[in-house]
């Protein structure tokens with residue numbers, strides 16, 4: 001563990017830093033992954049120790065059987081005495097059965113512990129995703145994140161579930177068999193042990209390379225999953241735009257990178273296995289040669305030599321396994337790093353240490369010189385914006401596309417925090433109140449609010465699963481869901497399919513609207529609620545919004561003149577800044593002008 005600081009400083013590297021890995025998990029990356037996973041492993045410590053103990057007992061039993069084999073050879077086989085056979089044979093069988101049972105129980109325990117651990121790992125990742133901002137998701141394809149839940153978690157299992165226990169038992173096996181070999185004939189044992197440092201060098205060389213190629217393999221796997229995911233989501237687009245060949249080429253491109261990395265990993269593992277087995281052959285031959293001489297001088301029996309050869313088999317076996325283990329560890333570390341990247345990704349917003357829950361919310365909102373520059377963005381999305389929203393008022397926020405309208409909604413629910421300036425709700429800076437209480441007080445029905453895989457009713461009640469059915473029905477009526485629900489085969493119990501594919505765009509928007517209305521929060525924000533609605537559908541919605549605005553703060557983002565005409569207050573954004581309200585160009589050629597605070 002005494003790693004020089006120089007090495008520890010290279011911590012950040014991923015693929016490029018592969019060369020410094022030391023066998024047995026000494027590298028910075030391995031330690032980082034192990035440190036990250038330790039709290040998740042801790043609850044299973046007892047069970048894993050139990051598993052290791054049982055597997056060890058199994059190994060000990062094997063050592064004993066090998067020794068019994070030598071005795072049986074000398075007493076029964078060499079002397080041709082069947083009477084001498086039964087007793088040692090019975091002991092051998094009994095030891096073998098006991099050892100087998102220990103091994104069986106050990107593997108079961110290990111499987112239990114690793115199963116629970118992997119479950120916990122997935123839960124920890126999902127919990128992390130629940131606090132990460134839209135920026136995080138914008139930077140990574142969903143498919144790549146999905147593989148972290150699948151094959152990356154499986155690879156970590158190799159390290160923690162199988163690997164940890166296997167390392168312990170392999171290590172102890174080596175000690176057991178080595179001790180036994182020394183007791184039997186120390187000169188031969190010394191000779192046999194000369195193989196160990198060579199093995200170690202071999203394994204050490206392997207470890208660094210394996211991690212580098214594993215990293216490339218996992219990353220390519222993520223990109224392949226991303227292609228698959230995009231092609232599933234955009235299947236119609238790919239077909240109608242004639243992009244099938246292009247998408248196939250993309251898959252082939254990532255597939256080639258994946259194949260190369262995988263091939264390199266297999267080549268390394270295979271070369272290592274061959275070298276290890278050649279090494280073993282050389283040493284076994286040497287031991288047999290020296291052993292025959294020991295027998296000639298009467299210092300060793302034939303049974304003794306056979307036992308010894310047996311021990312060697314058991315000794316070199318684990319040494320080879322150690323090589324395989326190193327491959328598994330390399331791949332697990334690469335996977336663990338991808339998982340740790342999610343687990344350790346800093347949350348952009350979190351409760352301040354002194355955050356307080358909001359009490360009764362009246363709904364006075366004030367933006368004071370708010371700036372927001374998205375990470376990686378060239379310019380600000382909001383650039384010193386100040387305005388106020390009041391209870392019992394319907395405010396319309398409008399502006400060209402990319403003006404920063406949706407950004408305002410994200411700031412209101414603290415998906416991001418302002419880079420400068422502040423936002424106050426009833427006089428409290430949003431950063432000083434708890435996220436949970438803020439998000440109960442402010443409901444945003446986003447432009448692209450998704451539907452979930454469930455029935456129409458479940459989708460409306462999604463944020464409030466325990467809501468009174470009468471309230472759900474009322475929200476559905478208010479949002480105009482009633483009109484089309486009756487025409488669905490099972491009414492409100494109709495499954496909507498993934499992402500609500502069986503509904504039209506306008507219908508989907510009404511469902512998300514109903515879901516937002518059901519929350520009945522003091523601040524309601526709707527992003528383009530009338531997009532896709534014709535006049536007959538929009539009219540009742542406008543009346544609903546006016547009615548809702550009677551006793552709460554309502555902010556509606558829209559290009560829709562029907563809505564702007566009914567607003568109490570109009571805010572116009574232009575490329576991140578407040579603009580003079582209502583230039584004609586904004587509202588089209590019919591020349592409607594709206595000024596300052598307007599009333600219908």
Ligand SMILES: Nc1ncnc2c1ncn2[C@@H]1O[C@H](COP(=O)(O)OP(=O)(O)O)[C@@H](O)[C@H]1O
Pocket residue numbers: 134135138374375376377380381399400401402403404405406407408
């Ligand atoms: N997650 C993001 N990361 C970087 N830039 C973003 C992000 N979201 C929006 N933007 C940029 O911020 C600006 C405002 O976006 P938005 O608020 O969505 O505009 P709109 O007024 O059309 O709703 C746009 O230029 C957009 O490209």
Ligand SMILES: [Mg+2]
Pocket residue numbers: 405406407447527
């Ligand atoms: Mg928008």
